Amino acid sequence: MGKNILITGGAGFIGSHLIKLFVQKYPNYQIYNLDALTYAGNLESLKDIESADNYHFIHGDITDLDFIGQCFKKHAISDVIHLAAESHVDRSISDPLIFIKTNVLGTASLLQAARDNWGSQPGHLFYHVSTDEVYGSLGEKGFFYEDTAYDPRSPYSASKASSDHFVRAFHHTYGLPVVLSNCSNNYGPHQFPEKLIPLFINNILEKKSLPVYGKGVNVRDWLYVVDHARAIDNIFHKGSVGETYNIGGHNEWRNIDLIKLLCKLMDQKLGRSPGTSEKLITYVKDRAGHDMRYAIDASKIKKELGWEPSLQFEEGLSLTIDWYLENKDWLENVTSGSYRDYYEKMYEGKLT
Numbered sequence: 001m002g003k004n005i006l007i008t009g010g011a012g013f014i015g016s017h018l019i020k021l022f023v024q025k026y027p028n029y030q031i032y033n034l035d036a037l038t039y040a041g042n043l044e045s046l047k048d049i050e051s052a053d054n055y056h057f058i059h060g061d062i063t064d065l066d067f068i069g070q071c072f073k074k075h076a077i078s079d080v081i082h083l084a085a086e087s088h089v090d091r092s093i094s095d096p097l098i099f100i101k102t103n104v105l106g107t108a109s110l111l112q113a114a115r116d117n118w119g120s121q122p123g124h125l126f127y128h129v130s131t132d133e134v135y136g137s138l139g140e141k142g143f144f145y146e147d148t149a150y151d152p153r154s155p156y157s158a159s160k161a162s163s164d165h166f167v168r169a170f171h172h173t174y175g176l177p178v179v180l181s182n183c184s185n186n187y188g189p190h191q192f193p194e195k196l197i198p199l200f201i202n203n204i205l206e207k208k209s210l211p212v213y214g215k216g217v218n219v220r221d222w223l224y225v226v227d228h229a230r231a232i233d234n235i236f237h238k239g240s241v242g243e244t245y246n247i248g249g250h251n252e253w254r255n256i257d258l259i260k261l262l263c264k265l266m267d268q269k270l271g272r273s274p275g276t277s278e279k280l281i282t283y284v285k286d287r288a289g290h291d292m293r294y295a296i297d298a299s300k301i302k303k304e305l306g307w308e309p310s311l312q313f314e315e316g317l318s319l320t321i322d323w324y325l326e327n328k329d330w331l332e333n334v335t336s337g338s339y340r341d342y343y344e345k346m347y348e349g350k351l352t
C-alpha cells in the first residue's frame with residue numbers, strides 16, 4: 001500500500017541512512033524529508049537518492065506548528081518517523097534551551113499536527129525515535145529494558161525523555177497511534193565529527209589530540225547505523241501500536257579500549273607505524289554529570305520482530321574508517337565554519 005511518510009531530521013546522521021533505505025526499498029512510498037538544516041544537517045549525505053521520484057525535501061522547522069500543519073495537508077501525510085533533534089550531550093551542557101525547544105516543543109508540535117490532521121481515522125502511525133540515555137546510567141552490571149524507569153541525567157537525555165512522555169501521553173489521552181524505540185550509541189558513515197568516533201577519526205587524520213574525558217572508563221553500547229535503520233524499518237512495519245522497542249547490539253566498549261582499537265586500525269590503514277596514533281591520546285577534564293555505562297537488552301525486538309544486528313563491531317568500525325578516509329571533502333565541508341569555531345572555543349588552549 002502506498003504511504004506519504006514524513007521523516008524528520010533526514011539530513012542528519014541516522015535520518016539520512018533511513019531515508020536512503022526507505023526511498024530505495026519502497027518505491028511505492030512517497031518520502032518527505034523535513035529538516036531545518038542546522039549545523040548537523042547535510043544534504044550531501046543524500047546525494048545518492050536526491051533525484052529519485054519518490055524523494056522530496058522540505059526545508060522547515062519542527063517547532064513551527066503552522067508550517068507543519070500545512071505540510072501535513074499539502075502532502076496528505078499518512079505517517080511520521082520523527083528523528084529531528086538536537087543530539088549532542090556536550091552541546092546540551094553548554095546550551096540546554098535549544099534542546100528543550102527542538103526536542104520537547106518540536107516533538108509536541110508534530111504530535112499536535114498529527115492529531116489535528118488524522119483525527120480518529122485509522123491507518124496512520126507516529127513513530128518516535130529515541131535514545132537509551134533516557135534510562136540514566138548503569139553500574140557495572142545490568143541492562144536497560146523497555147520497562148526500566150526513566151532517569152535522565154543530562155539536558156539532552158532529559159529533553160528526549162520529556163519528548164517520549166509526550167508521545168505516550170498523546171497515545172493514552174487522544175488515541176494517537178504511536179510507536180517508540182530507544183536505541184544505543186550509533187556509529188557509521190555521515191556522523192557529524194563531534195561524536196566520539198568520527199571526531200577521533202578526524203583528529204587522527206589531522207594528527208590532533210584525542211580528548212578522552214576523565215579516565216576513559218565509561219562504557220557505551222555501539223550499533224552500526226545501518227542496523228539501526230533496519231530496526232526502524234522492522235518496527236515501522238511490524239511493531240505494535242503503543243509499544244516501545246529497545247534497539248542495541250550487545251556491544252559494550254570502555255571508551256579507552258575503543259579508542260585504542262580505533263588508533264590501531266587507523267595506523268594500519270594510514271600506513272603509520274604501530275603506536276603512532278595512541279600518542280595523541282590526551283586525558284581531559286571529565287564531562288559534567290558523565291553517565292558511566294549504557295547497555296541495552298534488545299531481546300524484545302529480536303523475539304517479536306526477528307531483528308538482529310548484521311555486523312560485528314570491528315567490521316563496522318573498519319567500514320566507517322574507510323568511508324571517512326574516502327570522503328575527506330565531506331569532513332572538510334562539515335567541519336569548516338561555525339562548527340570549527342565551536343570546537344576551538346570548547347578546547348581553547350588545551351589541545352594541540
Ligand code: NAD
Pocket residue numbers: 008009010011012013014015034035036037038039040041042060061062063082083084085086087088102106129130131132160182183184185186187192
Ligand atoms: P543528528 O544531530 O545527526 O541530526 C539531527 C537532524 O535534525 C539534523 O539534520 C538537523 O538539521 C535536524 N534538526 C535539528 N533541529 C531541527 C528542527 N528544529 N526542525 C527540523 N529539523 C531539525 O542526529 P542523529 O544522531 O541522526 O539522531 C537522530 C535521532 O536519533 C535523534 O532524535 C536522536 O535523539 C536519536 N538517537 C541518536 C543516537 C545516536 O547515537 N546518534 C542514538 C539513539 C537515538
Ligand code: TYD
Pocket residue numbers: 088089090185194195196197199211212213218219220255287
Ligand atoms: P558521544 O559520542 O558524545 O555520545 P554520548 O555521550 O551520547 O554517549 O560520547 C561517547 C563517549 O565518549 C562518552 O562516554 C563521552 C566520551 N567522549 C570523550 O571521551 N571525548 C570526546 O571528545 C567525546 C566527544 C566523547
